[in-house]
Amino acid sequence: xxxxxxxxxxxxxxxxxxxxxxxxxxxxxxxxxxxxxxxxxxxxxxxxxxxxxxxxxxxxxxxxxxxxxxxxxxxxxxxxxxxxxxxxxxxxxxxxxxxxxxxxxxxxxxxxxxxxxxxxxxxxxxxxxxxxxxx
Numbered sequence: 001x002x003x004x005x006x007x008x009x010x011x012x013x014x015x016x017x018x019x020x021x022x023x024x025x026x027x028x029x030x031x032x033x034x035x036x037x038x039x040x041x042x043x044x045x046x047x048x049x050x051x052x053x054x055x056x057x058x059x060x061x062x063x064x065x066x067x068x069x070x071x072x073x074x075x076x077x078x079x080x081x082x083x084x085x086x087x088x089x090x091x092x093x094x095x096x097x098x099x100x101x102x103x104x105x106x107x108x109x110x111x112x113x114x115x116x117x118x119x120x121x122x123x124x125x126x127x128x129x130x131x132x133x134x135x
Contacts, residue, residue, distance in 0.1 A: 018056070019059070020047075020060065020061060021073045021074070023061070023063070023066060023124075023125040023127065024066040025062075025124065025125060026047060026060070026062050028124040028125070029048060029124065032123050032124050033050055033060070033123070036091050036092070037091075039051065046059075047060050047061035047062060048060040068128070069127060069128065070128075071128065072128045072130050073129065074129045074130075075129070075130045075131075076129070076131045076132070077131075077132055078131045081110055081132070082110075084131040084133075085110060085119050085131065088119075094122075095110075095121050096120040096128070098111070115135070116132050116134045117135070118130050118131070118132045118133075
């Protein structure tokens with residue numbers, strides 16, 4: 001016999017949720033996200049809190065045996081992907097290039113297709129990030 005479905009709760013709907021992902025080196029992460037990307041980064045007891053646009057935040061926590069995810073952990077929506085990619089390159093960030101059936105980037109590192117335009121790059125610990133422009 002299954003338990004009755006509980007009434008919908010506001011616990012999760014009203015929670016101020018945030019995302020997190022691991023890094024191996026907090027000092028390198030603080031330098032990259034704070035200085036290279038220019039985000040507001042605050043040291044917390046357990047790691048780093050990054051403030052993003054719209055009042056959102058992401059928490060970075062140290063993990064000695066960190067293995068980067070095989071997917072994009074953070075997307076930065078931009079109005080002009082060309083400008084964003086140029087800015088990343090000026091800051092010394094190398095764009096990822098893909099030549100797969102479902103993901104192909106051009107010479108500049110931008111995937112252009114029927115959906116959004118996306119360019120991927122990595123943080124110092126190998127986490128995949130992107131800039132994304134909706135059409």
